[in-house]
Amino acid sequence: MNKTLLGYVPKESPIYFIHPFVKLYFLLVVSLFPMFITQPEVNLFIMAVILLLMIWSRVDLRILRIYVPVAIAMGWIILLSYTVLGGTHPEFELLAKVLGIKIYWERLRDGVVVYCRILPMIATMVFFLTTSRERDVIVAMRSVRIPFVVTYVFAMALRSSGMVLEDFQIVRQAEQARGFDTTGKSLGYKIRKYVMYMIPLFALSLRRTEEFTNALVARGYAFTGEAAKVKRADYILTHYSFKLHDGILVALISILFIIILTLRYGYNAFSLDSSLLINWLYQILR
Amino acid sequence: MSEMTAEQIWTVQAGEKRSVGVIHIVTLALLIGIGFVVGAFGSISFPLGFGVNFFWTGIAVQQVGSIWFGMWGVLAGIIFPFFSNAVAGTPFYVSAAYIPANFVQAFLPAWAFRYFKADPRLKSGRDYLILFLTMIVSSAFGALWSPLVVLRSFGLLTTESVPLFIWGWFGGNVIAGLVFNFILLKALSAVVIRTTAFVKQWWA
Numbered sequence: 192m193n194k195t196l197l198g199y200v201p202k203e204s205p206i207y208f209i210h211p212f213v214k215l216y217f218l219l220v221v222s223l224f225p226m227f228i229t230q231p232e233v234n235l236f237i238m239a240v241i242l243l244l245m246i247w248s249r250v251d252l253r254i255l256r257i258y259v260p261v262a263i264a265m266g267w268i269i270l271l272s273y274t275v276l277g278g279t280h281p282e283f284e285l286l287a288k289v290l291g292i293k294i295y296w297e298r299l300r301d302g303v304v305v306y307c308r309i310l311p312m313i314a315t316m317v318f319f320l321t322t323s324r325e326r327d328v329i330v331a332m333r334s335v336r337i338p339f340v341v342t343y344v345f346a347m348a349l350r351s352s353g354m355v356l357e358d359f360q361i362v363r364q365a366e367q368a369r370g371f372d373t374t375g376k377s378l379g380y381k382i383r384k385y386v387m388y389m390i391p392l393f394a395l396s397l398r399r400t401e402e403f404t405n406a407l408v409a410r411g412y413a414f415t416g417e418a419a420k421v422k423r424a425d426y427i428l429t430h431y432s433f434k435l436h437d438g439i440l441v442a443l444i445s446i447l448f449i450i451i452l453t454l455r456y457g458y459n460a461f462s463l464d465s466s467l468l469i470n471w472l473y474q475i476l477r
Numbered sequence: 478m479s480e481m482t483a484e485q486i487w488t489v490q491a492g493e494k495r496s497v498g499v500i501h502i503v504t505l506a507l508l509i510g511i512g513f514v515v516g517a518f519g520s521i522s523f524p525l526g527f528g529v530n531f532f533w534t535g536i537a538v539q540q541v542g543s544i545w546f547g548m549w550g551v552l553a554g555i556i557f558p559f560f561s562n563a564v565a566g567t568p569f570y571v572s573a574a575y576i577p578a579n580f581v582q583a584f585l586p587a588w589a590f591r592y593f594k595a596d597p598r599l600k601s602g603r604d605y606l607i608l609f610l611t612m613i614v615s616s617a618f619g620a621l622w623s624p625l626v627v628l629r630s631f632g633l634l635t636t637e638s639v640p641l642f643i644w645g646w647f648g649g650n651v652i653a654g655l656v657f658n659f660i661l662l663k664a665l666s667a668v669v670i671r672t673t674a675f676v677k678q679w680w681a
Binding site (some may be wrong): 198218219222223226258261262268271273276278301305308312313315316317320340343344345347348349351352353354355359383389393396397399400401403404408412413414 | 498499500502503504505506507508509510511513514515527532534537541556557560563564565566567568569570571631632633634635636637638641656657660661664665668669672673674
């Protein structure tokens with residue numbers, strides 16, 4: 192497993208044979224699928240497929256522990272939003288009354304629908320973060336001819352966030368060496384004292400701005416004017432070629448999206464009335 | 478050397494040449510980098526859900542960065558939440574829909590300081606007031622846009638739970654802004670305004 196700025200990626204994986212653009216395309220298009228699907232079971236199926244893709248990609252599933260609290264927190268917030276904060280609705284079917292809080296079937300159903308919609312969207316993002324190295328994102332951007340300056344800024348931003356993290360550790364150790372210790376202190380105190388990290392972090396970043404600029408200017412880089420018009424060798428792209436299987440995958444993702452849109456708007460598919468999970472849940476809770 | 482007045486800080490002097498340079502591109506990249514790290518801290522440590530936090534430290538980079546570096550700071554303020562939200566598990570399209578909120582939160586303080594010729598070193602009560610009011614107004618816009626437009630249109634919230642998210646967003650930004658913005662501007666502005674990276678107008 193290798194650590195990247197965005198997450199952890201496997202050392203070796205069959206997914207590395209797929210062009211990085213396909214992974215970016217997967218993130219951008221498959222994230223849209225749940226927006227057009229109301230049936231929770233279909234959205235859960237999409238999530239299961241993404242989990243299978245992670246296993247196939249040899250992603251260490253222990254990484255998912257980082258995202259479990261996020262998924263649970265979102266679940267709780269949606270549940271609270273649709274039950275405790277759901278309001279009074281005489282037009283809805285009352286399932287139960289707990290401590291004066293009215294739990295309606297329609298609210299609970301909508302909460303389940305929304306949560307099952309958000310889960311595959313999170314899974315798609317996590318799949319991307321756990322299978323893409325920083326370099327992959329840059330290659331994907333260069334492949335679609337995003338201007339050099341944009342790609343360069345992106346690469347520099349990733350590099351600088353790595354440096355900020357390093358700086359943060361240095362600043363923290365320096366503060367500790369001077370006797371600064373927040374152990375046992377209140378959250379409010381810790382938040383106030385976080386300023387002690389922010390000012391040196393900003394100051395170091397400002398100094399780095401000058402260093403970076405001097406290094407770039409010394410190497411003849413320019414983002415405007417005549418020098419910027421010089422055609423640059425895309426060295427990184429020489430290591431990646433868009434193969435037939437990449438084209439097939441892009442076509443498959445696109446076709447799948449078109450099918451979903453056609454089923455949704457042409458045949459009124461994925462509606463709640465025909466949802467097996469919702470009907471089953473209704474039978475249980477009634 | 479005499480100290481610059483607030484008027485002089487924002488006015489291009491006779492004979493002074495200002496143009497977009499490599500340093501501004503580098504500044505943009507570094508602001509995205511620092512915003513990513515600082516913003517992710519807030520997103521992971523104090524989450525309310527869907528990228529909304531009780532204490533969003535990224536606001537400091539958005540607002541202080543845009544006051545110092547103009548549109549480069551505004552651009553960074555729009556871009557870095559994509560990264561900081563992503564690592565906290567916020568779906569890509571929810572982050573994309575937050576763009577107008579992030580734009581206003583970064584743009585308004587930068588505009589107000591330039592329009593009213595406020596001193597970024599916070600020398601007078603007027604400077605403090607301008608910063609405070611822009612923090613309130615821009616965060617209020619963000620707080621209304623995000624839960625009412627974004628989260629409601631994605632169907633993530635009920636009407637009754639929207640106030641919780643509005644106050645969560647507003648409070649999370651304003652409290653973090655109160656903690657960091659004033660101190661950062663007070664401590665570092667005197668240095669920043671003398672660097673070539675400082676942006677007097679919008680781009681240079």
